[in-house]
Amino acid sequence: MSKNIRFVQGNEACVEGAIYAGIDFFAGYPITPSTEIAELLSARLPEKGGKFIQMEDEIASMCAIIGASLTGKKVMTATSGPGFSLKQEAIGYACMAEIPCVIANVQRGGPSTGNPTHVSQGDINQARWGTHGDHAIIALTASNHQDVFTMTVDAFNMAETYRTPVVLLFDEAVGHMREKLIIPEQGELEIVDRLRTSLGKGVDYHPYLPREDGRLPMSDFGGEHRYNVTGLFHDMWGFPSNNPSVVNELLKHLVDKIENNVHAITRYKEHFMEGAEYVLISYGSSARSAIHLAKSRRAKGEKIGVLELQSIWPFPTELVREKCEHAKAILVVEMNMGQVTAQVKASVRKPNRVFLANRIDGHLITPSDIKKLLRVIQGRGV
Amino acid sequence: MAVKDYLRERFFPHMWCPGCGHGTILNSLIRAVEELQLNKNEIVMTSGIGCSARISGYVDFHSLHTLHGRALAFATGVKLSRPNLNVLVPMGDGDALAIGGNHFIHAARRNIDITAIVMNNRIYGMTGGQFSPLSGPGVKATTAPYLTIDSNFDVVELARAAGATFVARSTAYHAKESTELLKKAILHKGFSVVEILSQCPTHYGRKNKEGDAVSMLELHKTNTAKLGSKALEENPNLVPRGIFVEKDRPEYCAEYDKIIAYATREKVS
Amino acid sequence: MAKKKLKEIVINQDWCKGCGICVSFCPTKVLELDKADKATVVRPEDCICCKMCELRCPDLAIEVLTEEGDKDE
Numbered sequence: 158m159s160k161n162i163r164f165v166q167g168n169e170a171c172v173e174g175a176i177y178a179g180i181d182f183f184a185g186y187p188i189t190p191s192t193e194i195a196e197l198l199s200a201r202l203p204e205k206g207g208k209f210i211q212m213e214d215e216i217a218s219m220c221a222i223i224g225a226s227l228t229g230k231k232v233m234t235a236t237s238g239p240g241f242s243l244k245q246e247a248i249g250y251a252c253m254a255e256i257p258c259v260i261a262n263v264q265r266g267g268p269s270t271g272n273p274t275h276v277s278q279g280d281i282n283q284a285r286w287g288t289h290g291d292h293a294i295i296a297l298t299a300s301n302h303q304d305v306f307t308m309t310v311d312a313f314n315m316a317e318t319y320r321t322p323v324v325l326l327f328d329e330a331v332g333h334m335r336e337k338l339i340i341p342e343q344g345e346l347e348i349v350d351r352l353r354t355s356l357g358k359g360v361d362y363h364p365y366l367p368r369e370d371g372r373l374p375m376s377d378f379g380g381e382h383r384y385n386v387t388g389l390f391h392d393m394w395g396f397p398s399n400n401p402s403v404v405n406e407l408l409k410h411l412v413d414k415i416e417n418n419v420h421a422i423t424r425y426k427e428h429f430m431e432g433a434e435y436v437l438i439s440y441g442s443s444a445r446s447a448i449h450l451a452k453s454r455r456a457k458g459e460k461i462g463v464l465e466l467q468s469i470w471p472f473p474t475e476l477v478r479e480k481c482e483h484a485k486a487i488l489v490v491e492m493n494m495g496q497v498t499a500q501v502k503a504s505v506r507k508p509n510r511v512f513l514a515n516r517i518d519g520h521l522i523t524p525s526d527i528k529k530l531l532r533v534i535q536g537r538g539v
Numbered sequence: 540m541a542v543k544d545y546l547r548e549r550f551f552p553h554m555w556c557p558g559c560g561h562g563t564i565l566n567s568l569i570r571a572v573e574e575l576q577l578n579k580n581e582i583v584m585t586s587g588i589g590c591s592a593r594i595s596g597y598v599d600f601h602s603l604h605t606l607h608g609r610a611l612a613f614a615t616g617v618k619l620s621r622p623n624l625n626v627l628v629p630m631g632d633g634d635a636l637a638i639g640g641n642h643f644i645h646a647a648r649r650n651i652d653i654t655a656i657v658m659n660n661r662i663y664g665m666t667g668g669q670f671s672p673l674s675g676p677g678v679k680a681t682t683a684p685y686l687t688i689d690s691n692f693d694v695v696e697l698a699r700a701a702g703a704t705f706v707a708r709s710t711a712y713h714a715k716e717s718t719e720l721l722k723k724a725i726l727h728k729g730f731s732v733v734e735i736l737s738q739c740p741t742h743y744g745r746k747n748k749e750g751d752a753v754s755m756l757e758l759h760k761t762n763t764a765k766l767g768s769k770a771l772e773e774n775p776n777l778v779p780r781g782i783f784v785e786k787d788r789p790e791y792c793a794e795y796d797k798i799i800a801y802a803t804r805e806k807v808s
Numbered sequence: 809m810a811k812k813k814l815k816e817i818v819i820n821q822d823w824c825k826g827c828g829i830c831v832s833f834c835p836t837k838v839l840e841l842d843k844a845d846k847a848t849v850v851r852p853e854d855c856i857c858c859k860m861c862e863l864r865c866p867d868l869a870i871e872v873l874t875e876e877g878d879k880d881e
Contacts, residue, residue, distance in 0.1 A: 203802035208620055217641070220613045221615050224585070228624075247609065379581065384601070385595070385596060388605065396550070552824075552867060553867070558825070558829060561866070563864055565868065712864070
């Protein structure tokens with residue numbers, strides 16, 4: 158069978174990944190630079206009997222996918238910074254009520270309306286702490302279209318596995334760039350489907366009572382089990398409770414189910430990392446420049462490698478520490494004021510050897526931007 | 540099934556204050572559902588935040604207690620993904636028309652088959668008695684110690700203009716009438732709005748010298764009149780009750796099914 | 809329509825919050841509030857089974873049982 162090879166935008170690769178993962182329902186609101194995801198799904202979803210709805214605002218689209226998820230559907234929305242800000246209220250609800258859903262944030266420059274048509278990676282911390290209160294979150298990212306596809310599939314899988322919202326932190330450069338995508342055959346990638354309760358009619362079902370393996374089987378709205386879903390702290394039936402032990406246990410559960418599975422959630426790639434004395438840590442479109450630089454310097458005999466992060470949250474602290482153990486210096490290459498840099502500094506044994514190589518002017522960071530800083534660190538002058 | 544079979548009795552007595560009209564609205568709604576003999580497994584009740592929103596915890600349906608003002612947005616996701624479900628969305632006045640105003644008009648515009656119930660007590664009760672977009676001018680509230688200067692929405696006119704295809708109004712005093720209107724609203728194919736005037740003796744009544752629940756209900760009786768009644772003709776200042784809009788217009792989920800049918804048609808080459 | 813005959817007015821005093829709505833609006837003054845401010849039946853013989861107390865009760869605490877229909881006819 159001939160391979161299904163396409164030449165697509167990153168946003169289209171995301172759509173293909175969502176279709177592959179089994180998306181049933183999308184609700185969204187137009188926003189640059191993510192709009193193509195909504196446009197493409199408005200055509201693709203009804204072709205497979207799925208539903209697309211353009212809601213009245215960003216908040217409503219986040220709420221609508223939560224409602225649809227409760228009826229047993231695989232759901233997604235897509236947005237960019239300003240819309241991501243608006244969605245935070247309902248993202249917190251999805252964390253609290255443990256609703257599987259995927260939110261793609263194709264990042265643009267911010268704060269506020271910022272730089273709509275230009276690249277940025279400024280929403281790293283917003284993905285982590287955008288909504289109020291203690292919680293944990295999963296955020297994945299990718300630097301090329303094949304990985305955009307795979308990470309989108311992973312996002313749907315993790316949303317189901319952990320009953321949680323999963324954020325796809327793409328960026329404008331990846332979203333709008335065109336390159337090759339090979340769509341895998343069905344069965345090539347694992348698909349995690351909704352875990353539904355096996356309890357039948359008349360048996361007391363507890364929507365918020367984890368099984369031994371920590372997973373919580375769901376029951377679709379419209380099915381035999383009628384239960385409550387709320388954004389308030391709640392007991393194992395889903396009814397509001399302010400009992401201190403219920404509050405304590407639930408909050409710990411919400412954080413632990415993700416933070417304690419950091420190893421299972423972590424996604425990364427290593428490029429030229431063997432014996433690397435200088436480690437470039439990067440992700441998303443900036444990783445492309447980091448990889449380019451490492452490749453060209455390796456050709457000249459310099460020991461430079463790239464640790465490309467594909468999962469940002471929960472932050473892979475141990476992985477970063479381990480991979481940077483023998484590095485003379487670590488350069489975090491990102492397009493913000495050092496959001497992942499702060500995480501890396503907190504992860505490694507010698508934080509004073511961690512440097513930020515960034516660009517924040519709306520243009521993609523280039524290999525020569527990184528090289529300039531590297532030369533200073535290497536003591537080779539400006 | 541009996542009325543009580545639709546309740547989660549273990550949560551009673553409920554948390555509403557003595558004489559709160561919201562309890563009567565729950566009473567009327569549960570009777571409407573009972574008289575229609577709806578299957579509990581096919582009802583989803585979605586509510587927002589506030590005193591009104593607690594209603595979803597008391598009914599033995601699939602219940603979704605959401606965010607302030609967002610109940611209709613959640614409900615839209617539920618309904619579009621599973622159009623066979625009956626989706627009931629009771630909301631408070633601030634919930635539905637202040638923070639949720641955008642969702643309200645757009646759900647009406649789409650004419651999605653959802654039953655929206657505005658439990659209008661003209662006050663934010665749960666936070667302690669602030670004025671709402673339905674309080675109207677000249678009302679005392681904790682955030683209007685010198686009387687409100689804000690004009691109020693007319694829910695009926697707003698819903699009509701936004702495109703709702705069933706619009707009705709009743710009061711907590713007219714409990715039987717409420718049940719009848721709710722039954723029609725639930726059966727109506729399209730976006731239905733039933734505004735039910737409710738009383739908040741604790742915050743609104745006390746601040747505005749309207750007395751206790753009984754005297755507030757007396758006002759529902761004396762200040763309203765049936766559409767088409769002589770009383771209304773003689774005194775147009777009375778608040779009209781009854782069905783204001785009842786018409787057919789393409790329903791959103793049914794229209795989307797046509798999109799699916801078109802997108803999945805056999806393509807002849 | 810045959811006139812309904814009262815079997816019993818059941819008041820769930822655990823649910824009743826004593827707002828007095830049933831007492832005030834009963835057309836034949838069948839109900840009163842007791843010392844604990846709970847609705848109680850004092851003149852059942854006057855009941856005309858209009859059930860408005862049951863329908864208006866904000867606490868869902870009243871059930872008017874009639875002869876022919878038992879609970880809810």
